[in-house]
Amino acid sequence: MVTAIVLITTENERVGEVAEAVIEIEGVTEAYSVTGPHDLVAMVRLKDFESLADVVPGRIAQVPGVARTETMVAFRTYSNYDLDRAWSMGFEE
Numbered sequence: 001m002v003t004a005i006v007l008i009t010t011e012n013e014r015v016g017e018v019a020e021a022v023i024e025i026e027g028v029t030e031a032y033s034v035t036g037p038h039d040l041v042a043m044v045r046l047k048d049f050e051s052l053a054d055v056v057p058g059r060i061a062q063v064p065g066v067a068r069t070e071t072m073v074a075f076r077t078y079s080n081y082d083l084d085r086a087w088s089m090g091f092e093e
Helices: 015-022 049-060 081-088
Strands: 002-010 028-033 040-046 066-073
Touching: 002 015, 002 049, 015 028, 015 040, 040 049, 049 066
Parallel strands: none
Antiparallel strands: 002 040, 002 066, 028 040
């Protein structure tokens, strides 16, 4: 499994439109609007690097309103997300 973090800069006022299109792309599991020099962060999870080469430049970068992308590939995952989520299921704060 290949995990990539794609930083996306959009054209003015097109963040929502781009996010909605990006999240529909196979392999994109999440998209976040963020502060800072980029407008969106997309999490991409695919079976291999060849698929990543198709998805980022071939699909994400071609979405109307995307001005620029920058991709980081994850080497390892360090996360408590699944453990925390499992322990908190059924408990409301």
